[in-house]
Amino acid sequence: RKEVEQDPGPFNVPEGATVAFNCTYSNSASQSFFWYRQDCRKEPKLLMSVYSSGNEDGRFTAQLNRASQYISLLIRDSKLSDSATYLCVVKGTSGTYKYIFGTGTRLKVLA
Amino acid sequence: DAGITQSPRYKITETGRQVTLMCHQTWSHSYMFWYRQDLGHGLRLIYYSAAADITDKGEVPDGYVVSRSKTENFPLTLESATRSQTSVYFCASRDSMRLAGGEQFFGPGTRLTVL
Numbered sequence: 001r002k003e004v005e006q007d008p009g010p011f012n013v014p015e016g017a018t019v020a021f022n023c024t025y026s027n028s029a030s031q032s033f034f035w036y037r038q039d040c041r042k043e044p045k046l047l048m049s050v051y052s053s054g055n056e057d058g059r060f061t062a063q064l065n066r067a068s069q070y071i072s073l074l075i076r077d078s079k080l081s082d083s084a085t086y087l088c089v090v091k092g093t094s095g096t097y098k099y100i101f102g103t104g105t106r107l108k109v110l111a
Numbered sequence: 112d113a114g115i116t117q118s119p120r121y122k123i124t125e126t127g128r129q130v131t132l133m134c135h136q137t138w139s140h141s142y143m144f145w146y147r148q149d150l151g152h153g154l155r156l157i158y159y160s161a162a163a164d165i166t167d168k169g170e171v172p173d174g175y176v177v178s179r180s181k182t183e184n185f186p187l188t189l190e191s192a193t194r195s196q197t198s199v200y201f202c203a204s205r206d207s208m209r210l211a212g213g214e215q216f217f218g219p220g221t222r223l224t225v226l
């Protein structure tokens with residue numbers, strides 16, 4: 001089993017739709033969680049950190065479920081510019097260098 | 112400009128040659144990382160460095176060498192390139208590891224092809 005697993009997609013959704021991605025992780029000691037966005041042939045960029053209480057940034061909402069060991073990303077009112085690959089990233093205990101990246105979920109927002 | 116840069120951006124080399132990929136950051140971040148990204152895999156850590164003159168292996172270090180004589184530079188050397196090292200290489204940096212969270216900032220990547 002991979003340490004971080006994501007549905008590779010692609011998710012093809014129309015503009016304005018709501019779409020959700022899940023990511024599961026295997027190490028229950030993991031402490032930090034992130035969603036990164038990666039455009040084609042570009043570097044990953046932080047979309048948002050994921051906090052225990054859940055957090056929202058505009059149209060994006062991230063949730064963490066420690067009991068079931070998954071994090072989610074919800075995108076509301078999808079825009080064409082949201083088309084990208086979304087990477088789930090999990091970091092272990094405080095002080096560790098180890099960031100584990102999922103393989104990414106590809107989103108295509110269609111006009 | 113401030114930030115993290117990588118050079119070259121594209122490199123084609125032949126099997127058996129030595130190749131060095133450069134990474135430079137202007138934030139004075141303590142930690143720097145080298146990843147490779149291949150289809151079907153997430154980013155995989157090759158080496159990381161906690162500070163100047165401190166480096167350690169990641170998940171896939173075989174065939175690679177790193178050094179960090181200055182905080183801002185973290186070169187990655189392929190001692191004798193193999194076709195399996197054809198990949199996109201990303202350098203990243205972040206500040207102190209003492210905080211539980213922490214964003215990594217990535218360079219633009221180097222696309223390496225080994226023929």
